[in-house]
Amino acid sequence: MLINAAICNFENNGGGDRALWQQMHDKLASLDLHLLLRQxxxxxxDNDNELADAAEEVLGMAGLIGAECCTALYHDPNLFTAVGEFPKTGPMWVLPPTVRSLQLAGTAPGAVPLIVGSYHLNYCSTTTRLSEAEWLTKWNDKWVKDKHGDRYVHHPVLLGGDNNSYPVAGTPGDPALPVLEEIRDEPHRVHRSYIGPDGVRRMDDRPDDTLRTAGLQDVARHLVDTTGDTSAVAPTVDACDTHGPDARIDRIYVSKELLPAVRAVEVIDTKGLSDHHTVLLRLDRDTLTDILNNPISRAA
Known part of the structure; x- marks a missing residue:
């Protein structure tokens, strides 16, 4: 069995156009998802949880809406059981993430949970984005004493969201970084670039570098490296006159120990429904079960 996890930044989450909202949720429901990370x-x-309840009904999933309705996390209650929440995600977030730990059905009594988080990095400040990415790394640093008390076991993490920045260049098939001077919208040049120590302004790839340095791996990059299938790094936002060329700003990162469970990454075209495409990750359930049953550990 494959476990399907997706990230989706939907510009009409507020339901202003209810017909469009319905089409997008029907599209998501058709993907047979078990985890959904929303922005x-x-x-x-509003209106006594109207849209939140409607989304759960259409998707057939249980949802958790994060602070200020910035992000949300949905799970299949037949496959995952929520065992913990992390409401204190750090002081600097403009759009706070939603993070919880989930127990996979069929794992052994001593299995570790999977930490899952939906995030949305800041749109206009590279400084804030870098700080937010640094705080995201805390979720890959969850070491908990086992029942015997003589070892710490690692709780692996799956994080996904809108990075509002670019992956570090070098992966075959990845969209090329924009040329700064060719971005017509001058404020957007500042939003997506930073000044390096040599005084040269560069396109912002620091969140990606930060997450991967902390041991969180971009699943699409992993698939290209291991299989050569460059469809995994298809653009998640399309080119536009003001903001520049196609880009892959929506990404999923996992702890290294989860990589053996990765089977596929697909970019689902949602043109006409959203300005972001949906990224779908497929995980092998048996492999994931084995990883959670046998977590990496270290002496206490």
């Missing part, structure tokens, strides 16, 4: 959940809890 921009504006107004989802």
């Amino acid at each position: 921009e959940m504006w107004n989802a809890q």
Whole structure:
């Protein structure tokens, strides 16, 4: 069995166009998802939780809406059981993430949970994005004493969201970084670039470098490296006159020990429904079960 996890930044999460909202949720439901990481959940809890409840019904999933309706996390209750939440995600977030730990059905009594998080890095500040990415790394640093108390076991993490920045260049098939001077919208040049120590302005890839330095791996990059299938790094936002060329700003990162479970990454075209495409990750359940049953550990 494959476990399907997706990230989706949907510009009409507030339900302003209810027909468009319905089409997008029907599209997501058709993907047979077990985990869904959402961004921009504006107004989802208005009118006594109207849109939040409607989304759960259409998707057939249980949802958790994060602080200020900025992000959300959905899971298949037949496959995952929520065992913990992390409401204190750090002081600097403009759009706070939603993070919880989930126990996979069929794992052994001593198995570790999977930490899953949906995030949305800041749109206009490279400095804030870097700080937010640094705070995301804390979720890959969860070491908990086992029942015997003589070892620490690692709780692996799956994080996905809108990075509003670019992956470090070098992966075959990855969209090329924009040329700064060719971005027509001058404020956007500042939003997506930073000044390096040599005084040269560069396109912002620091969040990606930060997450991968902390042992979190971009699943699409991993698939290209191991299989050569460059469809995994297809653009997640399309080119536009003001903001520049196609880009892959929506990405999923996992702890290194989860990489053996990765089977496929697909970019689902949602043109006409959203300005972001949906990224779908497929994990092998048996492999994931074995990883959670036998977590990496170190002496206490």
